[in-house]
Amino acid sequence: MNDKTFPKTENTSLRRLPKRGSYDHAVVHAIIDEAMIAHVGFSGPDGQPFVLPTAVARIGETLIIHGSAISRMMKTLAGGVPLCLSVTHVDGVVLAKSAFHHSMNYRSVTVFGRARMIEDPAAKEAALRALTDHLAPGRWDLLRPVTAKEVKATTVLEIPLVEAVAKVRSGPPVDDAEDLDWPVFAGVVPVKLVKGEPVPV
């Protein structure tokens, strides 16, 4: 078990319900590893914020994202601008006796940092392998090998995991005592993201 923790910083200190926070590497890693996508937020040259979804994978203490070499997101992030990346899983809809206490069970992570372009060919290929195998484990080794042209057309960025925090809610609704006899269902409706049966071409 990885018992390391991320430092609590100005960016990652939870002010609302800090008891739901975790700085444990193992907790942060597990939430990221279950994610197919992350949302990456960054500012453009004129300060306009953008938040875009993108595939994500983790190699140790590094996140990997990739994209077309001509993508604005890739070009901007490769310039080393500050970024904030987030990952969210919704695990349940929490139905309380009052609207006020409705909630969701969730696991989410935010990461702050800057991206760096991976230039080393072996490291770039390892990163592309991680992204592919993250979506479909073991697939990279079965595929037609990537060509130099494909690798050149792809920008691969690494984001060191140094400033990160997780927030997790689980469990039943928390109702006010005087509402407990109110005649409406209360409980949790589980939510799951499920892969279906593969459909062959």
Ligand SMILES: Cc1cc2nc3c(=O)[nH]c(=O)nc-3n(C[C@H](O)[C@H](O)[C@H](O)COP(=O)(O)OP(=O)(O)OC[C@H]3O[C@@H](n4cnc5c(N)ncnc54)[C@H](O)[C@@H]3O)c2cc1C
């Ligand atoms: C599930 C998923 C996975 C993806 N994985 C990757 C990936 O691994 N690598 C990658 O490069 N891209 C990925 N994308 C696409 C990514 O979100 C961007 O569309 C893409 O990177 C182009 O970025 P850009 O900055 O060049 O966009 P531009 O074409 O410059 O964007 C122009 C404007 O279009 C809008 N826009 C762009 N993308 C989106 C979007 N996805 N949804 C809604 N509006 C949008 C925004 O308003 C943006 O400001 C993924 C998208 C999804 C939904």
